[in-house]
Amino acid sequence: MANTVYNTIAVEYTEPLNRLEMVSGEAVKPGHLLEVSSGTLIKHATANGALPTKLVAVETQTPDASSTAHIDIEYASGDTVYYVQAEQGNVLNMWLKAGESTTKGETWLRSDGAGQLTALGTPDATTIAMSIVGVAWQTVTGGAAAKRCLVRIGS
Secondary structure (H helix, E strand, O other), X not given: OOXXXXXXXXXXXXXXXXXXXXXXXXXEOOOOEEEEEOOEEEEOOOOOOOOOOEEEEOOOOXXXXXXXXXXXXXXXXXXXXXXXXXXXXXXXXXXXXXOOOEOOOOOEEEEOOOOOEEEEEOOOOXXXXXXXXXXXXXXXXXXXXXXXXXXXXXX
């Protein structure tokens, strides 16, 4: 069975899903893992780093006359970015680092330090619990480019 293509970042969530906004300090794409730096949003910049909150860019709410799906419209530095603070159990359509592969429900994911996710392997006593973003919620085969991957957010 082929994977469904989603044209939204927030795929499964409990209402209400609060869409927040803040100015971007750099270019970000919907689905990037974010952090706040100097009062702006940037891509999460610490590989395997702790994530006290899981902030994820969502698609723009600004009308666009082109045929480009809102999920594919990149925010430029200085743009107002729409984002969510992901909650445990939400399923979000995020970016998987190039070359990474996942198995649904088995591959734990964490930050790659550039706003994308990378496979953790098997969590153990040395894993920083707050560094886990969640578990892959679809099977993805790695390739030369970054790919989208559904992620069930962990605690």
